[in-house]
Amino acid sequence: MKIGFIGLGNMGAAMAANLLKAGHVVTAYNRSPDKATALAAQGARPAASVADACQGDVVVTMLANDDAVRAVTFGDDGILASLSEGAVHVSSSTVSTALAERLTEAHATAGQGFVAAPVFGRPEAAAAAKLFVVAAGAPATVEKVSPVFDAIGQRTFILGEDPQAANLVKISGNFLIASVIESLGEAMALVSKAGVDKQQYLELLTSTLFDAPVYRTYGGLLAREEFTPAGFAATLGLKDVKLALSAGEELQVPLPVASLLRDRFLTLLATGGAELDWSAVGALSAWEAGSDHPA
Amino acid sequence: MKIGFIGLGNMGAAMAANLLKAGHVVTAYNRSPDKATALAAQGARPAASVADACQGDVVVTMLANDDAVRAVTFGDDGILASLSEGAVHVSSSTVSTALAERLTEAHATAGQGFVAAPVFGRPEAAAAAKLFVVAAGAPATVEKVSPVFDAIGQRTFILGEDPQAANLVKISGNFLIASVIESLGEAMALVSKAGVDKQQYLELLTSTLFDAPVYRTYGGLLAREEFTPAGFAATLGLKDVKLALSAGEELQVPLPVASLLRDRFLTLLATGGAELDWSAVGALSAWEAGSDHPA
Amino acid sequence: MKIGFIGLGNMGAAMAANLLKAGHVVTAYNRSPDKATALAAQGARPAASVADACQGDVVVTMLANDDAVRAVTFGDDGILASLSEGAVHVSSSTVSTALAERLTEAHATAGQGFVAAPVFGRPEAAAAAKLFVVAAGAPATVEKVSPVFDAIGQRTFILGEDPQAANLVKISGNFLIASVIESLGEAMALVSKAGVDKQQYLELLTSTLFDAPVYRTYGGLLAREEFTPAGFAATLGLKDVKLALSAGEELQVPLPVASLLRDRFLTLLATGGAELDWSAVGALSAWEAGSDHPA
Amino acid sequence: MKIGFIGLGNMGAAMAANLLKAGHVVTAYNRSPDKATALAAQGARPAASVADACQGDVVVTMLANDDAVRAVTFGDDGILASLSEGAVHVSSSTVSTALAERLTEAHATAGQGFVAAPVFGRPEAAAAAKLFVVAAGAPATVEKVSPVFDAIGQRTFILGEDPQAANLVKISGNFLIASVIESLGEAMALVSKAGVDKQQYLELLTSTLFDAPVYRTYGGLLAREEFTPAGFAATLGLKDVKLALSAGEELQVPLPVASLLRDRFLTLLATGGAELDWSAVGALSAWEAGSDHPA
Structure with missing residues (x-):
């Protein structure tokens, strides 16, 4: 063609x-x-x-x-x-x-x-x-x-x-990825502060119930704290979460995890992380728990 | 033995x-x-x-x-x-x-x-x-x-x-499952209010990045709105989220998604859902968006 | 003139x-x-x-x-x-x-x-x-x-x-009012479920640290569950919270209470409360705790 | 006597x-x-x-x-x-x-x-x-x-x-104070990042709808960033928010603002602020927006 x-x-x-x-x-x-x-x-x-x-x-x-x-x-x-x-x-x-x-x-x-x-x-x-x-x-x-x-x-x-259904599904999918980043980030901040190795933890998760590309990919980035170069920049992550929230407003569907993610991305951007991969939002839990900032 | x-x-x-x-x-x-x-x-x-x-x-x-x-x-x-x-x-x-x-x-x-x-x-x-x-x-x-x-x-x-590391990993794993239930529940409330079929949506997710047992199992329960009989009751779900929050308090790790889940489980219990499977917390987003309550 | x-x-x-x-x-x-x-x-x-x-x-x-x-x-x-x-x-x-x-x-x-x-x-x-x-x-x-x-x-x-400073202060002020509605709503849901009278509770609050018009006005509406006619409609409340969130996005300031309020207003609108006074968002806590919906 | x-x-x-x-x-x-x-x-x-x-x-x-x-x-x-x-x-x-x-x-x-x-x-x-x-x-x-x-x-x-009603009212009152600290902290982070003077902003608030001791006292501490010596320490603030959450669990009342506060206090403690006055949780919004940490 x-x-x-x-x-x-x-x-x-x-x-x-x-x-x-x-x-x-x-x-x-x-x-x-x-x-x-x-x-x-x-x-x-x-x-x-x-x-x-x-x-x-x-x-x-x-x-x-x-x-x-x-x-x-x-x-x-x-x-x-x-x-x-x-x-x-x-x-x-x-x-x-x-x-x-x-x-x-x-x-x-x-x-x-x-x-x-x-x-x-x-x-x-x-x-x-x-x-x-x-x-x-x-x-x-x-x-x-x-x-x-x-x-x-x-x-x-x-x-x-209806073309917009495809966009809505894509938006919701990116929201789901971001929600995995956030929840994995929280869980890793928790177990690693108790001394559990993050790589071993991820291996356990992805060998069991969480055996999916999204956990392997983003879990790996989080466990290695590998946020540069950005495969998908934090600014784009914020854009996509905002698209989910906007769709939720039009359809009148509250999305509390998306709301949390919006605030996380804003924090990441305001504290020097705009150039990082969007997976860096998952490192903010550890930052709040006393570790170094990802940027 | x-x-x-x-x-x-x-x-x-x-x-x-x-x-x-x-x-x-x-x-x-x-x-x-x-x-x-x-x-x-x-x-x-x-x-x-x-x-x-x-x-x-x-x-x-x-x-x-x-x-x-x-x-x-x-x-x-x-x-x-x-x-x-x-x-x-x-x-x-x-x-x-x-x-x-x-x-x-x-x-x-x-x-x-x-x-x-x-x-x-x-x-x-x-x-x-x-x-x-x-x-x-x-x-x-x-x-x-x-x-x-x-x-x-x-x-x-x-x-x-250290035995308690195993418990912490288990607690964090249940928290991750609950966070999948919540985020899937929000995403399904969003796309289904726009007319996308929940089963087809789940098929798409689990054929791609989200190809893991946790999405197939809990996504299936949510798509079919199948909350009885409870494989794991809502009261136990609340118990486990509280264990995650307690561990977070001891280790000084804030866990905002776990906090959201705590409130979700309390809502489910207070509105008649104590006997339902814990996956029913994922149906509260649709309830807030105007659908029927899962109980 | x-x-x-x-x-x-x-x-x-x-x-x-x-x-x-x-x-x-x-x-x-x-x-x-x-x-x-x-x-x-x-x-x-x-x-x-x-x-x-x-x-x-x-x-x-x-x-x-x-x-x-x-x-x-x-x-x-x-x-x-x-x-x-x-x-x-x-x-x-x-x-x-x-x-x-x-x-x-x-x-x-x-x-x-x-x-x-x-x-x-x-x-x-x-x-x-x-x-x-x-x-x-x-x-x-x-x-x-x-x-x-x-x-x-x-x-x-x-x-x-700078004219826009006046608008920002107004927007932030409405956000503060909405945050009072939400937190008072949560507190009233809590004490009233234990049998404390809401009017007596409000009298105590406004006689002490919370002796301000915002608590008297909105506390009174909440205690009396008086949400019609709307002095300021829920749809306008949502609009103003969204203005706060937009200002926060431009300035890169995360606003978690405003995010919560956005979801609360969407819930109120999606469940039949669009015509109510915006103070009705404060009644959603009691609804989640098992009471009747304000609409 | x-x-x-x-x-x-x-x-x-x-x-x-x-x-x-x-x-x-x-x-x-x-x-x-x-x-x-x-x-x-x-x-x-x-x-x-x-x-x-x-x-x-x-x-x-x-x-x-x-x-x-x-x-x-x-x-x-x-x-x-x-x-x-x-x-x-x-x-x-x-x-x-x-x-x-x-x-x-x-x-x-x-x-x-x-x-x-x-x-x-x-x-x-x-x-x-x-x-x-x-x-x-x-x-x-x-x-x-x-x-x-x-x-x-x-x-x-x-x-x-019933003696415990007095304790519940006290607990709920401290929750309301903490919610004022949080929401004021968010509002001040927003307007001050746009160049509005925090003291002037507080003067405006407390001359109008927010003319109450709780806004004057805690707004003053926030505007002056005066977190030592602690009149009421952050550790006690966390204790009281946890009391509110516990009461909410017993009564099955979800308290999302209290959940947010719990995470805020944990963040403050984990990042060096345990000795500060509890009003310092209100400075975490500005920290997330790029300002210095209060500790």
């Missing part, structure tokens, strides 16, 4: 590279053009503009937040104005359900397709084409863009016709 | 039955004697008293809380007064680290062995001899009683020489 | 009436015109439009939220476009610090004055001209509009030159 | 001195005898033992916690064994409702009177005989010991016949 790709951060660059490996023709755009140049070595055509990346059958966006997606979608030379009728915008960014709803309507009005397809997985998983894709949109449209998902992920979950 | 077994609730009865199956000679005691009679059909000798269950090489206690363990251990005809020198008390109950410390000292003074060996697993796992045993105590003593662990569990983790 | 007044809800109507009593010439505008007609009986001239209310020396806005203030300020026939050079916009609404900053800049660019002057006090205090006014802005401008404050309040606090 | 007084800390020494000033005959006991010697200069007779302080009509205990009260009351030479029939034990310590219940029964069995009479006020108020006394017990007994209350306080509230 002829695919435009907008947003070449840690995640996007790896996803675009896998689209190339799968044989797709990729035109890649990034706000700072050096990232597009790097991808060109792998066969991508650097796009001169957002509009230039919208000439194919599909354009994938993988950007940091709502503002970034709005900036490339709306406006005179944005995706909406540039995409052909019948072409499809695949939004893989973690954005608000409100924006997903607005994009759904805007693309429908423009006679274009829209699929929300956020992904689970850190940069290593993106590089290995091992992401999990959570997709939602009109069935025919989702079907049409499924080669994109096959190239970047190990499995795709189709959630139904 | 000649083994005494004290406490024949859901968990204890299954564990004692597996000791019988493994060929051990079991003398079983329960405060209400009908439970011991039931086990007799499987080959156990009913004990007339606590002292009567203390005539072998090992006595295992599997009781509801600190008070129950204190009641059978101390006093004129308790375990301390009845156990032979060199025999071993294996405490599998989930009790406080403070009690574990007291038991360690008391048995050492009496020339008896003491091993803390709490277990992870619900009654189904106990029946299938699939428990995880977390043991701590003097190495030779732990070695001596290891046939007990082989008979009841699928794997034993040896944590070191 | 010739004063325009925009927003004739419970608070605004009372404030405008007191401006009339003090001898000012008031042109009053409300989106639904019947409110302006009612005030006309007290001597106000009903304005046909926002622009029509901007012909005097000062225009006061007293509206429900950021959206409402933005709607009357910006746009073709808004305050910015209609106010004379040198005239002053006094914003008494409880709005975000971000909007206060935007208004400050916009009016400065237009050669107009801007004073943020939020008020403390419920409708009864507004009717009695007993509000407390918290004002900030350029000193000469604040001086110029001080007759407005004299007419509506019992005391004016001047906070400095 | 002939009064025994046990417990001569900051509070007790001041209360005993006021009993002397009012003309009572006071026999004073303290575990470390130098405190009793100091009071002797004001006319008290130093007691050689607890029993020695129990020879009069009344014995007042003013001690740090449940353990201390139990230690002087029960046992061979304790108050129960030493007090004459018909004499009265006035317990002014802040103790658990469970202990109050036990004392009530024990003294009744011994034919002695028991009145729970905890007090509100810091050491300055105790020195000035300006305490508020909250008393509960059999009416005739309360009446009999009322000269004690007249000598130490500015006002006495009689709560009924």
Whole structure:
């Protein structure tokens, strides 16, 4: 397929590279053009503009937040104005359900397709084409863009016709990851202050009831206190918790663990941890218990 | 081995039955004697008293809380007064680290062995001899009683020489389970209010980052709203969260998620849910969001 | 002075009436015109439009939220476009610090004055001209509009030159009131479940360390469970707590009590309490403890 | 009256001195005898033992916690064994409702009177005989010991016949004070990070809705960051919050603000603040927002 790709951060660059490996023709755009140049070595055509990346059958966006997606979608030379009728915008960014709803309507009005397809997985998983894709949109449209998902992920979950459901699931999933970080951080602060070795403790947990990637990955980062370089920065963690809280406000669902996490992330940012991996929020319990701050 | 077994609730009865199956000679005691009679059909000798269950090489206690363990251990005809020198008390109950410390000292003074060996697993796992045993105590003593662990569990983790470390790990593990119940409950309240099917959501989670027994077991109970009969009652859940908080107080480690859970369990108890499975605390988010109360 | 007044809800109507009593010439505008007609009986001239209310020396806005203030300020026939050079916009609404900053800049660019002057006090205090006014802005401008404050309040606090500081203080003050409601609600749930009379308890508190209007007013509402009619609706309470949380996010200050309050208000709204007075959040503790829901 | 007084800390020494000033005959006991010697200069007779302080009509205990009260009351030479029939034990310590219940029964069995009479006020108020006394017990007994209350306080509230109600009210009152410290700490962290002066902010609050001693006293300590010497130590603050949580557990009332406070106090203790005044928990919000730790 002829695919435009907008947003070449840690995640996007790896996803675009896998689209190339799968044989797709990729035109890649990034706000700072050096990232597009790097991808060109792998066969991508650097796009001169957002509009230039919208000439194919599909354009994938993988950007940091709502503002970034709005900036490339709306406006005179944005995706909406540039995409052909019948072409499809695949939004893989973690954005608000409100924006997903607005994009759904805007693309429908423009006679274009829209699929929300956020992904689970850190940069290593993106590089290995091992992401999990959570997709939602009109069935025919989702079907049409499924080669994109096959190239970047190990499995795709189709959630139904309403794109924002995919975003809500992604948001709730990131909330669940953050809640694991927090509760593991509390438990590790407790047992390690009594002298139990954190690695041994984690080995016990992940050999029993907690035998899941989320405990192995984040438990390992916490046990090793390995918060740099950030695979997913604390600022993004705060953004995602705020997306969960906003969704909860719209739906009138109180989320006390998410509220706690919001305060944890703010503390981490205010005390010098903005550049750390988001798993560093799990180290704040030990800090409150008298250990060193993670930053 | 000649083994005494004290406490024949859901968990204890299954564990004692597996000791019988493994060929051990079991003398079983329960405060209400009908439970011991039931086990007799499987080959156990009913004990007339606590002292009567203390005539072998090992006595295992599997009781509801600190008070129950204190009641059978101390006093004129308790375990301390009845156990032979060199025999071993294996405490599998989930009790406080403070009690574990007291038991360690008391048995050492009496020339008896003491091993803390709490277990992870619900009654189904106990029946299938699939428990995880977390043991701590003097190495030779732990070695001596290891046939007990082989008979009841699928794997034993040896944590070191200090018995109370095993209790702390067990307490922290139950806290982690409860934190999964709470955060899953919040996430499910959120996505299901937006129309996402809870079973499909759980399938997605447990196929990806959250592919662990704790999510499958408790996520299933939450998705099916299946809170009776209680595999582990809400009152016991509150007890365990309070044990975590007490350990945190002794060690000066704040545990905000445990604090939230304490309040959740109190709410569940005060609103008619004392008899429900502890997973019902995860349904309180949906209740606060306007759904029916789980009781 | 010739004063325009925009927003004739419970608070605004009372404030405008007191401006009339003090001898000012008031042109009053409300989106639904019947409110302006009612005030006309007290001597106000009903304005046909926002622009029509901007012909005097000062225009006061007293509206429900950021959206409402933005709607009357910006746009073709808004305050910015209609106010004379040198005239002053006094914003008494409880709005975000971000909007206060935007208004400050916009009016400065237009050669107009801007004073943020939020008020403390419920409708009864507004009717009695007993509000407390918290004002900030350029000193000469604040001086110029001080007759407005004299007419509506019992005391004016001047906070400095930066209008958004007044809004932040107002937002923090409402957060403090809400925190009193929550903590009093918890304390009353506790003592009343033990049989202590809530009125007697409140009398004791307000005769000793807690001898302040905030405890008398909100304690009285809680003790009498008097949540209708709403002097200040739960939806507005949620709005104000969210303003506090937003200010905390901008300034990177975690606010755990505000986070708790956010969840409390969402619970109240989701369970049928949207129309109640915001003090009803203080009754949720008793609800969780097994009493009836306040709605 | 002939009064025994046990417990001569900051509070007790001041209360005993006021009993002397009012003309009572006071026999004073303290575990470390130098405190009793100091009071002797004001006319008290130093007691050689607890029993020695129990020879009069009344014995007042003013001690740090449940353990201390139990230690002087029960046992061979304790108050129960030493007090004459018909004499009265006035317990002014802040103790658990469970202990109050036990004392009530024990003294009744011994034919002695028991009145729970905890007090509100810091050491300055105790020195000035300006305490508020909250008393509960059999009416005739309360009446009999009322000269004690007249000598130490500015006002006495009689709560009924059940002594533990007085303790519950005292516990809930200290919880309310702590909740003011926390919420004021959050609000001050917020406004002061935006440049608002804390003293001016406090002046505004205490001139309006928050015109109460609790805001003036604790707001002043927070605004001046004056946490030493401790009028009431952080360790005692933690004890009292735990008493509130325990009472909530017995009565099945969740107390989320108290849960937050528990974690705050643990953080303060674990990070070097055990010796500070309990108002220092209010400085932890600013610490989390990037300011210096209060210790």
